[in-house]
Amino acid sequence: MSEQVLPLAASTAHHDGPRPATFSWERAGIYAFLLVAALFFLLPIYTMVSTSLKTMAEVRATNVLMPPLAPTIEAWGAAWSQACTGLDCGGVQVGFLNSLKIVVPVVVLSILVGALNGYVLSFWRFRGANLVFTVLMFGAFIPLQMVLYPLVRLWSSLGLYGSLPGLIAVHVIFGLPVVTLMYRNFYAGLPIEIFKAARVDGAGFWRIFWSIFVPMSAPITIVVVIWQTTGAWNDYILGLTFGGRENAPMTVQLNNIIASQTGERQFNVEMAATMLTAMVPLLVYMVSGRWFVRGITAGAVKG
Amino acid sequence: MKNLSAKIALAPTALVALVVFVGCIAWTVGLSFTGSRSIPEFSFVGFEQYVALFGSPRWLVSLRNMAIFGIGFVGGCLVLGYLLAIFIDQKVRAESALRTIFLYPYALSYIVTGFAWQWFLNPQLGLQKFMQDLGWTDFTFRLLIDRNLAIYTIVAAAIWHGAGLVMALVLAGLRGIDEDIWKAINIEGIPKWRAYLSIILPMLGPSFATCILLLAFGVIRNYDLVVAMTGGGPGSATEVPAKFVMDYLFERQNVGLASAGATILILTVVAVAAPIWYARHWQTRRAASASKG
Numbered sequence: 001m002s003e004q005v006l007p008l009a010a011s012t013a014h015h016d017g018p019r020p021a022t023f024s025w026e027r028a029g030i031y032a033f034l035l036v037a038a039l040f041f042l043l044p045i046y047t048m049v050s051t052s053l054k055t056m057a058e059v060r061a062t063n064v065l066m067p068p069l070a071p072t073i074e075a076w077g078a079a080w081s082q083a084c085t086g087l088d089c090g091g092v093q094v095g096f097l098n099s100l101k102i103v104v105p106v107v108v109l110s111i112l113v114g115a116l117n118g119y120v121l122s123f124w125r126f127r128g129a130n131l132v133f134t135v136l137m138f139g140a141f142i143p144l145q146m147v148l149y150p151l152v153r154l155w156s157s158l159g160l161y162g163s164l165p166g167l168i169a170v171h172v173i174f175g176l177p178v179v180t181l182m183y184r185n186f187y188a189g190l191p192i193e194i195f196k197a198a199r200v201d202g203a204g205f206w207r208i209f210w211s212i213f214v215p216m217s218a219p220i221t222i223v224v225v226i227w228q229t230t231g232a233w234n235d236y237i238l239g240l241t242f243g244g245r246e247n248a249p250m251t252v253q254l255n256n257i258i259a260s261q262t263g264e265r266q267f268n269v270e271m272a273a274t275m276l277t278a279m280v281p282l283l284v285y286m287v288s289g290r291w292f293v294r295g296i297t298a299g300a301v302k303g
Numbered sequence: 304m305k306n307l308s309a310k311i312a313l314a315p316t317a318l319v320a321l322v323v324f325v326g327c328i329a330w331t332v333g334l335s336f337t338g339s340r341s342i343p344e345f346s347f348v349g350f351e352q353y354v355a356l357f358g359s360p361r362w363l364v365s366l367r368n369m370a371i372f373g374i375g376f377v378g379g380c381l382v383l384g385y386l387l388a389i390f391i392d393q394k395v396r397a398e399s400a401l402r403t404i405f406l407y408p409y410a411l412s413y414i415v416t417g418f419a420w421q422w423f424l425n426p427q428l429g430l431q432k433f434m435q436d437l438g439w440t441d442f443t444f445r446l447l448i449d450r451n452l453a454i455y456t457i458v459a460a461a462i463w464h465g466a467g468l469v470m471a472l473v474l475a476g477l478r479g480i481d482e483d484i485w486k487a488i489n490i491e492g493i494p495k496w497r498a499y500l501s502i503i504l505p506m507l508g509p510s511f512a513t514c515i516l517l518l519a520f521g522v523i524r525n526y527d528l529v530v531a532m533t534g535g536g537p538g539s540a541t542e543v544p545a546k547f548v549m550d551y552l553f554e555r556q557n558v559g560l561a562s563a564g565a566t567i568l569i570l571t572v573v574a575v576a577a578p579i580w581y582a583r584h585w586q587t588r589r590a591a592s593a594s595k596g
Contacts, residue, residue, distance in 0.1 A: 234412030
């Protein structure tokens, strides 16, 4: 996310279309607004990147808006493998691995359960199915705090509290409403004749699912992967509540690192650690492009 | 039994939905009527926790902050997002780069967003120091450490995070508007700004409803951003209800009071969601009947 080269106002002059062919104040104004807006969106991240590339001596001597004079990745190395949470000095790599251990199973399980749910809710209507769907959609609107305490009690009585499987299960459960909705809407958009023909041929519930609908689900599965990867990676509250010390995800560890700084604060290391925490969702965003937006839209069309 | 496999396949989800989304909510509501401290007790105390809740200055500050945050954040995102979408829709160059820049904060966690803004506004580090280094030595920019202003910095950070979402959804809506409408606007000689305000805006109703719905839940759930940016401080100037509930559940060991707070939160959700839901439902039905007729 370094600076993007933005077009200057005058460079639009040779566009085609109904716009004036020469410099116009209106076009200049449009580009001026967009440029200022782009600066607003880029500045905080620029601040972090540039500071993370400085030494502490340079951080003290200059300010955050100055580019680093002699860029060094020293702070990034320290953040990755030496930053401390209290007495633990393993760097954010600990949290990174924990987040990986959480996110990968969460994504896989969400896909399996969500696709199956969507398939049932689109093609196998039976009494009660709609009720399940309604309750599930209600679940999409619940603030986590509403169910957190009972769930903690329930999880401890099941021996799941503070364990990795317990944390994964919680993520899958809270992701279920939106993921189910995504698959349901996707399957509902397919021609019903596909399903009817398979039924006429005598294929059963599971066979139709595995041989016909699973292979057709790639587009929506990509959306779900993006949605759940960024969602689970960026989670803080579930990791904090259900992860315990052992399984703290990267966001929780980052907060602990920054909150437990004593003495002179190592701003360059803190910002490098923050950038490292942001890296996976940023990468997903950059690579996925329009699919990311599609995920927001698919997740947004509730009810 | 008919559809047995399908019923078995849906059973785990049905169980989870029942236990977590119905059972746990009922449990929390139930707890709010007990005198539970660190562990659940079954001593019925009526509405005592609610009385205590609304007698607590910290809860009242939290509610006030949620109102400020809600209006500022939702309003700010809608205005900035709509402006960005309009300007991007003027057949500009580098459209996809600009869209990428405006939307990327939405991919970041609130924890990262909070720290980025905290540093950006940090007096020893950020904007203030920059202005002073430029020679403007009197420049003070103490938003984050000013009790009355700190909540607005959280609003600003949240707008930074969420405006791109509105831009993306509204831009999709703008692209779906019929060319003939624009031809008619041109023929009538209506100024562009006027057209965007009184003709196009009402047509984007459904897109905006979706945005408001998504942003409104961000308001009620707002917790991580406050934790990372101010930790609720200075003092309790930036406390929010979601954080109040978390603190009383796990640190201050007052489950009854926290449950009362959580119950108020879900009533807020219902109050926000019901009218929007109803309006959208009504709009869809009207659209469906219009396309039939």
